[in-house]
Amino acid sequence: MHPIVESLRDTLIVSCQAYPGEPMRHPETMAQIAASVQRGGASAVRAQGLEDIRAVKDAVTIPVIGIWKDGTEGVFITPTLNHCLAVIDAGADILALDGTLRPRPDGRTLAETITAVRERFDGPIMADCDSLDAALAAADLGIDIIGTTLAGYTPARPKTSGPDLELLAELADRLPDTAALIAEGRVHTPSHAASCRDTGAHAVVVGTAITHPATITGWFREALTES
Known part of the structure; x- marks a missing residue:
């Protein structure tokens, strides 16, 4: 197991992301949040977008898991080889990408993408999976980290109210x-x-419950307005 991956054992990883159009959607803000969660004990942070990855990398000393979301449908989390290489070049310590069995926008298979990435990058790779079959297939490719990130967000599995235990x-x-x-x-x-x-x-990765004030505020507001 890669030393970075081993260092994450039994720890909390925090995803520091904001959606387009939100007040916090700025690399400097995400970097400040990342520095704050490091102070709180996070072992690593997950950052989205090249500018955010660079800013977060400068703000923390813990590993940065980098992704690049491009689009909103189908495979859009670091969806192509070019996206993967750009995330690596931005300074990510761990590359995360869509690990589902769905077709990828550039026509490459996940196996072909991983093979090409390994020619440039010897750090850990994380597959964001949506099902048992996808996760086992990703593990067969030698991918270092299998995440349940997309479980409930594709047709492969129903969406649970909490984590898909x-x-x-x-x-x-x-x-x-x-x-x-x-x-x-x-x-x-x-x-x-x-x-x-x-x-x-x-x-365990936690995102919204730590780093998304709009959603957290909504939870409290709903609790106070329920009849």
Whole structure:
């Protein structure tokens, strides 16, 4: 297991992202949030977009998981080889990309993409998966980290109200020891995070519940206005 991946064992990773058009959608703001969550004990941060990756990399000393979202439909998380190489060049310590079985925009298979990336990058790669089959296929390619990031966001599985613990349990039982299982997606409370760890996650990613004030505010507002 890569030393960076091993260093994440039993830790919290924080995803520092804001959606386009939001007040916090600025690389400097995301870098400040990243520095704040490092102070709070995050072992790594996940950053989206080339400018954010560069800014966050300058602001923290912990590993940066880099992605590039391009579009909103189909495969859009670091969807092509060119996106992967740009994320690496921006300074990401860990490259994350769509790890589903869906066709990729540049026509390459995931295997072809990984082979080409390995010619340029010897750091860890994370596959954002949506199902058991996709995760096992990614692990067979030698991908270092398998994330449940996209479970519930494609037709492969229904969307659960919290983390997909059923998928997490299946993966904990079937993934090889060479692949680290990271829980990501709808981890909204400390209890959710602990449940992910207890189910077998190597590490847990939390995003919205820590770094998205608009959504968190909405949760409280709804609680106070429910009849």
